[in-house]
Amino acid sequence: MELLRFATAGSVDDGKSTLIGRLLYDTKAIFQDQLEAVERTSVQMGNEYTNLALLTDGLRAEREQGITIDVAYRYFATPRRKFIIADTPGHIQYTRNMVTGASTADLALVLVDVRKGVVEQSRRHAFLASLLRIPHLVVCVNKMDLVDFDRDAYENVKAEFRDFAMKLNVSDLTFIPVSALHGDNIVERSLNTPWYEGTSLLHHLEEVHIASDRNLVDARFPVQYVIRPQTDEHHDYRGYAGTVVGGVFKPGDEVMVLPSGFTSTIASVEAGSAGGVGTVDEAFAPMSVTIRLTDDLDVSRGDMICRPNNQPSAGQDIDAMVCWMSEASSLAPRMKLAIKHTTRSARAMVTDLAYRLDVNTLHRDEAATSLGLNEIGRVSLRCTQPLFFDEYRRNRATGSFVLIDETTNATVAAGMILGGGA
Amino acid sequence: MLRLAVKAFAPARLPFPVMHVDTGHNFPEVIEFRDRCLAEAGARLVVASVQQSIDEGRVAEETGPRASRNRLQTTTLLDAVTEHGFDSLFGGARRDEEKARAKERVYSFRDEFGQWDPKNQRPEVWSLYNGRIRRGEHIRVFPISNWTELDIWQYIQREGVEIPSVYYAHERPVFERDGMLLAESPFVERLPGEDVATRRVRYRTVGDMSCTGAVESVATTIDEVIDEVSATRITERGATRADDRVSEAAMEDRKKEGYF
Numbered sequence: 001m002e003l004l005r006f007a008t009a010g011s012v013d014d015g016k017s018t019l020i021g022r023l024l025y026d027t028k029a030i031f032q033d034q035l036e037a038v039e040r041t042s043v044q045m046g047n048e049y050t051n052l053a054l055l056t057d058g059l060r061a062e063r064e065q066g067i068t069i070d071v072a073y074r075y076f077a078t079p080r081r082k083f084i085i086a087d088t089p090g091h092i093q094y095t096r097n098m099v100t101g102a103s104t105a106d107l108a109l110v111l112v113d114v115r116k117g118v119v120e121q122s123r124r125h126a127f128l129a130s131l132l133r134i135p136h137l138v139v140c141v142n143k144m145d146l147v148d149f150d151r152d153a154y155e156n157v158k159a160e161f162r163d164f165a166m167k168l169n170v171s172d173l174t175f176i177p178v179s180a181l182h183g184d185n186i187v188e189r190s191l192n193t194p195w196y197e198g199t200s201l202l203h204h205l206e207e208v209h210i211a212s213d214r215n216l217v218d219a220r221f222p223v224q225y226v227i228r229p230q231t232d233e234h235h236d237y238r239g240y241a242g243t244v245v246g247g248v249f250k251p252g253d254e255v256m257v258l259p260s261g262f263t264s265t266i267a268s269v270e271a272g273s274a275g276g277v278g279t280v281d282e283a284f285a286p287m288s289v290t291i292r293l294t295d296d297l298d299v300s301r302g303d304m305i306c307r308p309n310n311q312p313s314a315g316q317d318i319d320a321m322v323c324w325m326s327e328a329s330s331l332a333p334r335m336k337l338a339i340k341h342t343t344r345s346a347r348a349m350v351t352d353l354a355y356r357l358d359v360n361t362l363h364r365d366e367a368a369t370s371l372g373l374n375e376i377g378r379v380s381l382r383c384t385q386p387l388f389f390d391e392y393r394r395n396r397a398t399g400s401f402v403l404i405d406e407t408t409n410a411t412v413a414a415g416m417i418l419g420g421g422a
Numbered sequence: 423m424l425r426l427a428v429k430a431f432a433p434a435r436l437p438f439p440v441m442h443v444d445t446g447h448n449f450p451e452v453i454e455f456r457d458r459c460l461a462e463a464g465a466r467l468v469v470a471s472v473q474q475s476i477d478e479g480r481v482a483e484e485t486g487p488r489a490s491r492n493r494l495q496t497t498t499l500l501d502a503v504t505e506h507g508f509d510s511l512f513g514g515a516r517r518d519e520e521k522a523r524a525k526e527r528v529y530s531f532r533d534e535f536g537q538w539d540p541k542n543q544r545p546e547v548w549s550l551y552n553g554r555i556r557r558g559e560h561i562r563v564f565p566i567s568n569w570t571e572l573d574i575w576q577y578i579q580r581e582g583v584e585i586p587s588v589y590y591a592h593e594r595p596v597f598e599r600d601g602m603l604l605a606e607s608p609f610v611e612r613l614p615g616e617d618v619a620t621r622r623v624r625y626r627t628v629g630d631m632s633c634t635g636a637v638e639s640v641a642t643t644i645d646e647v648i649d650e651v652s653a654t655r656i657t658e659r660g661a662t663r664a665d666d667r668v669s670e671a672a673m674e675d676r677k678k679e680g681y682f
Contacts, residue, residue, distance in 0.1 A: 409554040
C-alpha cells in the first residue's frame, strides 16, 4: 500500500492537536486504552476538555510544562493509504523541528485560524515547507464554525495566503475550509459549506498524487556497503549494497562508478529473500538492493554508481542553504566541521556566509557574520574530498547533507545544496 | 529484525552477533525457537544473563508476588555492552508502541552511562544518520521505528517468517491480575484469590513470563492474527505489559536508565 508522509506545523491555539486527534480518532487509530489514559490525565491536570495533545506529548517534561518539545510521529491507515504524521511543535525550536519533520515529508499541512488570517507563523511554515521542497502544501482554514461558515471570510484568507505563496516555490497549493473541533470537511464533506467544491482533508490525503514526485530519471546509487561473503560457496561474490535514491537500475545497464570514473555493466540487481538472495528486474527509489557488476572494479562505501551520460555534479566546493540547529555554537566563516552527504563522510570548511535569511520576512541580511540556533543562511563550503551531488530541488537525497561538530559529535546543521561553488 | 538483517547482508553471514538479555524467566518455546533460528541463520549468539548479574551481586532480586526481573535487565545489558565493546546495538522498538518511544530517534545516542537524554537528541533529517561516538558511548539503532504493529504482522505474512508458537492461540493455565492474563509459572507467586484456569490464549508481545500478559484468542494462523490485530481497540502494550503500568512515564524512566 502507498505511504504518504506529512508534516503538520502549528501551535495549540490554531487547533492542530484537535485536527490530528480528529484524523486519528475517525480513522480508528486511537486505541481505547490510549484515549482512557489521556482522559484520566486531562482530568488530573485540570483541563476542561480531553487534551488530545497528550496522545503525542509522551515525555514527562512535556506533560509537566504542557508543551511539545520534539517532533512526534503518529501513524494511521485507511483502506487506500498508510500515513505517517510528523507533528512538529509551533513555537519551541520551531525551525529545527519543522526542518526535521519536513525533510522526509511528501506533504505539509498548515493551519490558519480564519479569524486571524495569515499570521507570521503561517508565513514561516509555508516558507520552510517550500525551502525543504515539500511537493504538496495544504492550508486548512480552521475554526470556520466561529464565523458561521462564512464564504467571504474563507476567500479572504485564501487570497492573502496565495499572495504570500506567490513569492515561494510551491508547486501544489490546496485550501480546505474546516472546523477541526466539529469535524467539518475533515473526513466527510461538510453540509455547512455548500459553496466549497473541493474534497475533505482525508480524501485529499488519500488521493493526492505523489508517485510522480519521485525522481525516476537521474540514476543514483550511493554505495553503502560492499558484500563479500568470503565463503567457499560464494568465493568470487562481490555486491554493492545500498538504497536507490534516483532513477532506475536494470541488469544490462551501462553504469559509471564515481570517483574512479570506470564504467561497467550491471550483471544483476539482487534483493534478500527468504531463501537467501533473489534477483529483481529493476530497482528504483527507495528500494534497498545489491548491485553486481560484470567487471571487478575498486568500489567502496561512499562511492556513487550512476549512468555515464547522466552523472551528478562532482566537486569539493558547494553552495547551500543551511539551517543551524545547535544552541551550543554558531556557524561562522573558517569553521571546520564533519560533513555527511549520502553515504560519504568528509570534512568541510565554511568559506563564506553570503547572507542570513529572515524566515518571517524573507529579507536577506548580507551583513550577517554568523548563524545561530534556528537561523537559516546561504553558505559556501570547501570539502576535503569531492562530493557527488545534485541540486536539492532535483533530488532531495543527493542534494542534502548534515554538518557534525567534530568535538561533541552533535549534528549541528542541515544543508540543501544549491550548486557547485567557486 | 533477524529476517531483515539476514536479507541485508545475504549471501554473506551477519557481520555481528545476536544478543539475548536473558531474564531466566523465559517461555521455554521461545528459547527453543531462538536457538533453532540462529542456527539456521548461522548467527553467533551472545547471552547476557540476569541470573549471572544476580549471582555476582550486580543487582538484587526483587521479592514478593509482584517481583519482576524487568528492571534488572538494564544492568545486565549495559554490562554486556561494556564487556563485548559494542558500539551499537540494533533493536526492534517502534514509535507506535509507546509514547516515550514516539519521540526516539532511529539512531538513539547513549552516553557512557547508557543513558538516553530525550531533551538532548541529535536532529535526524532526511535519511542521514549520525553514528559518531566517543569511546564508551554507544548508539541504539531502531531500523523499524516507523513500522506499526500491523505492518509487522503483514510483513511476517508476506515473507512467511516463522515465529514462536506462543504468538498463536493455544491452551495455557493462566490467572488474572490487574485485568491481564498471566501465565502460571514457577517465576510468579500468586496472590490470594488468583486462581488458575486453562484458557485459550495467545501473546501479542513476548517479554518474560512474569510481566507479559496473554490475550484470549482463537487465532491459529497468521491470517487470523492479522484479522484480530486489525479489529482490536487496545494497544499491544496497554493490553499486555505490566512493566509499562508503573506510571505514565514508566517507559521513559527506564529508557533514561539505559533500558532498551
